[in-house]
Every structure is written in C-alpha cells, then in structure tokens.
Amino acid sequence: MLNLERIEAGYGESMVIRNVHLKVEPGQVVCLMGRNGVGKSTLMKTIMGLIKPRSGTISYCGRDITSFTPDRRAKAGIGYVPQGRDIFPQLTVEENLLLGLEAASDGRKRLPESLFETFPVLREMLQRKGGDLSGGQQQQLAIARALASGPKLLLLDEPMEGIQPSIVMEIEAIIESIKRSREIAVLLVEQSLEFAASIADHYYVLDRGTIVAKGNAEQISEEQVRKHLTV
C-alpha cells in the first residue's frame, strides 16, 4: 500500500536520505530502526509530505502521492504521530481529538466509540488540557488523534521515547491491538529491538540515510544489531 522508490531527501544542501526503497503492505507492521541521527524522522516526514524529496516516488494505494501536500496525504488515509508527540497543550483532550477528525475522508463529525475502547483513560480526561496530561497520556492522545480520522496507514515516530516503563507497556499493547485488527498498517520507528522483533512483520535498518538491512523480523541477526544499531 505504501511504496517508496529511490527516495532522496534532506535539508537545504545536506542530503540525509539516499536511494531508499521501502514497502508497507496492508495490515502489516513494519519497523524502521537505526541509531540516532541516521535519518529515520526525516524519512517519516518525507512520507507525510513535510519534506519534499529531491527525487524518487512515493505511492500509496496505487496512486503517486509524491506531489501531495501533507493535508492531502492525511485525507487519503495516512495518519502521523511525530516524534515528541506534538499535541496542543492549551486545548482540551476533546478539542485535540476533534482536530484529528478534520483529516477524515468520510466526513465523520463525531469521535468513533472504538477510540475510547482503545484509550479508556482519554474518555475520563476529555475536558482536561492536553498539557496537563502525563507524557504517556499525551502519547496516547497523539496516537488517538491520528486514529480519529480512520487512517489506513499509521506512521509512528518513536512512540515510546521518554515514557516511563509502565506506560511503555500500555503503548505497546495499543500497537499490538492495532496489529491484531489488521485494518491499519503501521510504519513504526522503534529503538527497542526486542519489541520490534516481537511486533514487526518486516523491518528495515537505516544507516546514514541508506537502508543497510531488511527482512522478516525473525531474521534480525546479532551481527546486524552490532553493526548498525548499537552505538
């Protein structure tokens, strides 16, 4: 459903992403791994349309979306949770969630009930300011906001970063439940090899902007980890 071919992207003169080919099939969880600073977030932003690739093509559900604005990509069914969450701290939880609905292509105006089944804590906090939530709750809000519009592909950039261990398990459980439904494909930037190996159908390892390893999650080898993932 998502197909990147020969993607090159960067900032100004500096080229960060080089010749990246990557695929996500419907309902799959695909993990993107790599050390800090190798270009994972840059690649996610390029998929979402926040950075224009210098060359290459991005197709989604058989359509070339390389020239689409981020807004059009969201309407086409791509949800994005950036690194650092990016919720609106001054708005209530409900207002944050309603903003997520703007990307809905089916014109829905109400938050789906299923959202609160997945994130019961958010129902209790609907009138609280986003900024008053804990880090883990903000992350849940950011994921829920991206899911509110009913995307078919969810881009999750390091959702466990900076979150206390007990909440990490909750976020992992949410990603597992998304996977079980097989209705939404997930491209997940993840540092924990253990979680990546347990959840991913496929993985890609990025090193200095290039894909240096890929395969089924059970194929991740000790050697690849040593070479490309440990600092």
Ligand SMILES: Nc1ncnc2c1ncn2[C@@H]1O[C@H](COP(=O)(O)OP(=O)(O)OP(=O)(O)O)[C@@H](O)[C@H]1O
């Ligand atoms: N806005 C920007 N302008 C210029 N260079 C940038 C910008 N954002 C990131 N970079 C550079 O691009 C490279 C890749 O950064 P990126 O954030 O994509 O890496 P990453 O793999 O996601 O790392 P991390 O895990 O630390 O977030 C780094 O060298 C970084 O300094």
